[in-house]
Amino acid sequence: MVKRIIDKYLQKLAKQYSVITLTGPRQSGKTTLCKMAFPDKPYVNLESPDIRAFALEDPRGFLNKYAKTGAILDEIQRAPELPSYMQPIIDESKSKGRFILTGSQQFKITNSVNQSLAGRTALLKLLPLSVEELNSRPGSKPIPVAEMMYKGFYPRIYNEKLNATQALSDYFETYVERDIRTLSEIKNLYLFQKFVRACAGRSGQLLNLVNLGNDIGVSHTTAKEWLSLLQASYVVFLLEPWHTNLTKRLIKSPKLYFYDTGLAAYLLGIENIKHIEHHPLRGALFENMVVMEILKYRYNRGQKNNLNFYRDSNGNEIDVLYNMAQNILPIEIKAGETITKDYMKGFPPFEKLTQNLPWGNCVIYAGDKTQKRTQALITNIHEIPKVLRKVK
Numbered sequence: 001m002v003k004r005i006i007d008k009y010l011q012k013l014a015k016q017y018s019v020i021t022l023t024g025p026r027q028s029g030k031t032t033l034c035k036m037a038f039p040d041k042p043y044v045n046l047e048s049p050d051i052r053a054f055a056l057e058d059p060r061g062f063l064n065k066y067a068k069t070g071a072i073l074d075e076i077q078r079a080p081e082l083p084s085y086m087q088p089i090i091d092e093s094k095s096k097g098r099f100i101l102t103g104s105q106q107f108k109i110t111n112s113v114n115q116s117l118a119g120r121t122a123l124l125k126l127l128p129l130s131v132e133e134l135n136s137r138p139g140s141k142p143i144p145v146a147e148m149m150y151k152g153f154y155p156r157i158y159n160e161k162l163n164a165t166q167a168l169s170d171y172f173e174t175y176v177e178r179d180i181r182t183l184s185e186i187k188n189l190y191l192f193q194k195f196v197r198a199c200a201g202r203s204g205q206l207l208n209l210v211n212l213g214n215d216i217g218v219s220h221t222t223a224k225e226w227l228s229l230l231q232a233s234y235v236v237f238l239l240e241p242w243h244t245n246l247t248k249r250l251i252k253s254p255k256l257y258f259y260d261t262g263l264a265a266y267l268l269g270i271e272n273i274k275h276i277e278h279h280p281l282r283g284a285l286f287e288n289m290v291v292m293e294i295l296k297y298r299y300n301r302g303q304k305n306n307l308n309f310y311r312d313s314n315g316n317e318i319d320v321l322y323n324m325a326q327n328i329l330p331i332e333i334k335a336g337e338t339i340t341k342d343y344m345k346g347f348p349p350f351e352k353l354t355q356n357l358p359w360g361n362c363v364i365y366a367g368d369k370t371q372k373r374t375q376a377l378i379t380n381i382h383e384i385p386k387v388l389r390k391v392k
Contacts, residue, residue, distance in 0.1 A: 002133050002155060004033050006126055009302035011037055013122040014097030018090040019083075021076075021101045021113050024126035025234035025259055026175040029155045030102040033126065034072045038100060042071045046078040055079040063089055070098040076112075077105040083116035090120055104179060107232045122302075127234075128153035128260050130296040132385045142382055145366050146276045149285045152262015153292075168266035172196075179233045184225065191216060195226050199236055199256060200267035204284035206253045206311075207238065234259050239291060242308040242321050244353065251311040261289045283335035287319060290333045290364050293384050294320060316349040322391060327356045329391050332376070337367040344375040359391055 010033065014020055024030050035043060044066070046052045055062045056079055063082065067089055076082065083101070090098060101121070103109040113121050130153070134143060151157055151164040154171065176196075177189070186192045194216045202212065213223035230236040238254040258264035265285060270276055276285070294307060310318040310330075320331040330350055334343050347361045361376035370379040379387060 001032065001036075001159060002029075002129055002137055004029060004126070005130070005133060005300040006124060006302070007033060007037055009300075010034075010124060013124070013302065014038070014100070016096060017120065017122040018094070018096055019086070019099045019101060019113070019117055019121035020097065020124065021103075021109065021117075021121045022124045022126055023103050023106045023109055023234075025128065025154075026104045026179065027154050027156060027171060028126050028128045028234075030104075030126050031072075031074055032155070034074075034100050034102060038072060038097070040069075041100065042066060042069060043074065044071050045074045047075050052078050055082055059085040066099075067093075070095075070100075072100045072102070074102050075104065076101040077103040077108045080108060080112045083113050087116055087120070090117070104175075104234060105182075105232050106234060107228075124302055125299040127292065127296050127299055129155055129158065130300060131293055131381055132297070132300075134158065135382060142368075144273075145286065145289075145381065146273050146282075149261050149282075149289055150265055150270060150273045150276045152260040152265070154260065154262065157262070164262055165266060165271045168263055172263065172266065176233060176235055180229050184229055186226075191218060192226060195223065196230065196235070197267045199227070199230065200258065200264045201281065202256050203258055203264050203281065204287045205256060206251065207256045208253065235263070237292070237295070239307060239309050239320075242310045251313070255309055257288045257291050259292060261285050261292070264288060286335035286366055287333045290331075290381055290384070291320060293381060294322065294331070294388070297385055297388050310350055312349070314349075316346060318346050318350050322388070324391055327358050328354060329359045330357065330361050332361070332363045334363060334365040336365060339363075339365065339367065339369070339371060339378055343378065344373070347375060362387055 010020060022030050044051060046055060059082055063085055086099060134140065152168065156162060157164055157167050180186060198212060198216055209223045210220050213220050235258065237257045237259055239257060240254050241251055265276065268281060270279060276282060295305060298305060306323045308321045308323065310321055318330045319333040322329040322331060330347060332343060332346055343363045343365065351357065363376050363378040364381060364384065365378060368380055370383060
């Protein structure tokens with residue numbers, strides 16, 4: 001089993017808060033992590049119909065069963081009223097790390113705990129494995145870039161050596177579609193599947209809901225609703241643009257990414273590593289993977305999303321702006337394996353807008369070398385943690 005980086009922060013926060021709420025995609029490793037971190041706590045899966053019925057019909061009786069020991073309550077969104085009944089138990093005992101809540105529907109869970117457990121719970125997000133975690137496995141060697149884009153990062157694919165195409169197909173049909181149906185009644189499943197595949201084809205692009213809806217034959221309103229469902233279920237992630245007082249010159253639409261590049265690759269019809277190497281969207285998938293690695297670095301350390309991108313009406317663009325207070329690390333992402341001066345052409349226009357660039361610029365590319373040039377540090381995906389540790 002891969003040691004999860006977030007474990008250290010999970011256990012630290014459990015000594016400071018009465019409740020820990022851990023959200024993330026299905027099969028990202030939440031249950032395994034919590035069981036290993038808190039082996040003495042009872043584990044309760046609210047997906048089980050009889051247990052869920054008990055929690056829904058008699059929430060006080062259900063929670064009293066675990067009042068002394070606390071518990072790991074898995075898939076808490078299946079009993080969204082429980083946090084409200086949890087509050088008096090927590091306030092009466094004041095013990096730390098009493099309940100560990102996990103779930104895979106981020107908006108529903110966050111709304112529930114924010115209303116009932118404000119100030120009593122710490123919020124963490126666990127995404128699938130990071131490159132850093134894969135590299136930490138005993139005896140492991142760095143995995144080729146194309147292989148990571150094809151397989152994605154769900155732990156079961158690596159722990160059980162599963163065929164990625166089959167595993168991701170099963171994942172989409174058994175988890176994603178089921179979760180979506182619990183959030184909204186989708187009348188035309190075929191159109192919804194077509195919509196998700198269309199989203200995969202737009203990874204790394206500016207979001208245009210009108211065009212997206214038109215391409216599959218649904219209204220702008222329906223496309224917006226379906227996108228919200230995908231966000232809620234940790235399927236897609238929207239990277240927001242950077243804003244300044246120069247708003248008239250800046251693009252205001254977010255960029256669309258998938259939380260897992262393997263799932264995006266599957267939805268694009270990619271069935272092996274060779275397909276990745278020659279696919280027209282290889283660059284977009286690589287950019288998607290790097291953006292997620294930067295986000296995982298933050299989430300795995302208990303930190304919030306601090307990422308934006310920059311693009312103006314003249315086409316000048318920086319793929320990722322890593323924000324620390326008023327300071328910024330601009331990051332360009334390039335899928336090529338040979339370093340060229342074109343990799344750095346986006347930095348000068350952005351440098352004219354701000355002086356808050358104490359760490360210089362960074363390029364992350366698909367090669368394996370690291371070079372420190374005058375215009376930027378050029379490095380690879382395996383070095384992302386090393387680069388970001390210096391940004392404080």
